[in-house]
Amino acid sequence: MYAWLGSNLRFPERPYEYVGKMVIGFTVSQTGHVRDIDLVxxxxxxxxxxxxxxxxxxxxxxxxxxxxxxxxxYYLPINI
Structure with a gap:
């Protein structure tokens, strides 16, 4: 999952504006689909x-x- 995020999550132009920690909450359904994405x-x-x-x-x-x-x-902390 972290490898997929690392290759797909790209912040534009000014990366210094995004430095820090973000916490993302999401739900995985019974079928495995990601839904109810919430940025804490x-x-x-x-x-x-x-x-x-x-x-x-x-x-x-x-x-x-x-x-x-x-x-x-799930609640996923990501450091940028």
Whole structure:
């Protein structure tokens, strides 16, 4: 996942404006699709870009509980 993000998440022109930590929350559905993307800590100008990158993320393996797929919420910290 970090390798995919590293090759797909590119910040334009002035990288020094984006230095710091961002925390991204998202849900992985029972089918493995990423949805309900929420940026907990990030500059407002960058939010649309990061959400668009996360929407292109490949399917995940869904979480399982007692042998059945379940919805799982993740919070992912990323340092820039």
């Amino acid at each position: 800590r990030l500059q407002a100008a960058s939010k649309r870009y990061v959400i668009s990158v996360f929407k292109r993320m490949p399917r995940w393996k869904p979480g399982f509980h007692k042998g059945k797929p379940v919805i799982v919420r």
